Amino acid sequence: xxxxxxxxxxxxxxxxxxxxxxxxxxxxxxxxxxxxxxxxxxxxxxxxxxxxxxxxxxxxxxxxxxxxxxxxxxxxxxxxxxxxxxxxxxxxxxxxxxxxxxxxxxxxxxxxxxxxxxxxxxxxxxxxxxxxxxxxxxxxxxxxxxxxxxxxxxxxxxxxxxxxxxxxxxxxxxxxxxxxxxxxxxxxxxxxxxxxxxxxxxxxxxxxxxxxxxxxxxxxxxxxxxxxxxxxxxxxxxxx
Numbered sequence: 001x002x003x004x005x006x007x008x009x010x011x012x013x014x015x016x017x018x019x020x021x022x023x024x025x026x027x028x029x030x031x032x033x034x035x036x037x038x039x040x041x042x043x044x045x046x047x048x049x050x051x052x053x054x055x056x057x058x059x060x061x062x063x064x065x066x067x068x069x070x071x072x073x074x075x076x077x078x079x080x081x082x083x084x085x086x087x088x089x090x091x092x093x094x095x096x097x098x099x100x101x102x103x104x105x106x107x108x109x110x111x112x113x114x115x116x117x118x119x120x121x122x123x124x125x126x127x128x129x130x131x132x133x134x135x136x137x138x139x140x141x142x143x144x145x146x147x148x149x150x151x152x153x154x155x156x157x158x159x160x161x162x163x164x165x166x167x168x169x170x171x172x173x174x175x176x177x178x179x180x181x182x183x184x185x186x187x188x189x190x191x192x193x194x195x196x197x198x199x200x201x202x203x204x205x206x207x208x209x210x211x212x213x214x215x216x217x218x219x220x221x222x223x224x225x226x227x228x229x230x231x232x233x234x235x236x237x238x239x240x
Contacts, residue, residue: 027080035078088239094220099187136193155181189224
């Protein structure tokens, strides 16, 4: 479908590219976000990319709605490419055991070994499609087809913070303790949301890419202690 504009009250517009979860659609969303950001328009307060759309929040007293609509449709024509705003991350994860109580069940359900599951998710460069559900919660994709599983039939009332989980074609990391029905594979010591960082409280952003690295429980505890002591910052998780 051709991009279309949707009104969201008097202070927001949504640029919609399609009606499905699709990596190509998301690449167009990110390209439009980058093109609009490059215009440096006065009066825009937030750009919110999703799987298939881009919502723009603006001050109607500072920017003309019709002019902004035209600029949004212009940005929609931007060709997808590697985003200049994107960052590559390498995030350590302790898989299985208490950190990943569903790893064995996922292995059994997919007909693979636990090592196969870990190797596959660590070998896949996952794209950050959007941030939602919780502050800093990244929706990552896409997983290999054989790893696509429905959500758990019975959700947990409390998923531990920093848990790596999968459901369907997606992976995610819970930045906070929360109810959740995804399959828990492991846990990371990395802090995904930091309220003290006013410029960018969420570590990950739409358009970024993530690779996971398996670490043993001893290394996980060492890194978790360093993070808690403020000895590890976001630069420590940048991919080489």
